[in-house]
Amino acid sequence: MNLTYTANTLCAAEKSAGKPFIAMIAEMESDEGVSLTTLRALVAAGRAGDLYGSMPLIFLDEMAAGNLIDDHGTEACAAAVGKALRAYFERSVANG
Numbered sequence: 001m002n003l004t005y006t007a008n009t010l011c012a013a014e015k016s017a018g019k020p021f022i023a024m025i026a027e028m029e030s031d032e033g034v035s036l037t038t039l040r041a042l043v044a045a046g047r048a049g050d051l052y053g054s055m056p057l058i059f060l061d062e063m064a065a066g067n068l069i070d071d072h073g074t075e076a077c078a079a080a081v082g083k084a085l086r087a088y089f090e091r092s093v094a095n096g
Helices: 007-017 021-029 036-052 062-072 074-094
Strands: none
């Protein structure tokens, strides 16, 4: 599963999940774990970054993201989200 994030796809994830990005990160790091709604929004946003690149419109395919979660499991999807978010922040820091 290849997930890629941009500022725009993360904003779309915020809108989809109905919460700020920082709250999604806190949820992922909490003892209770991430909700399916948040995980699905982040998986969909990560797929949008890979599928649509720099297109001006971002379409989050939440149904396909849910299917990926069903197929791969929540732990594998959460790990993929974490890996892609680390890569996003590393790029952000490197670009200043």
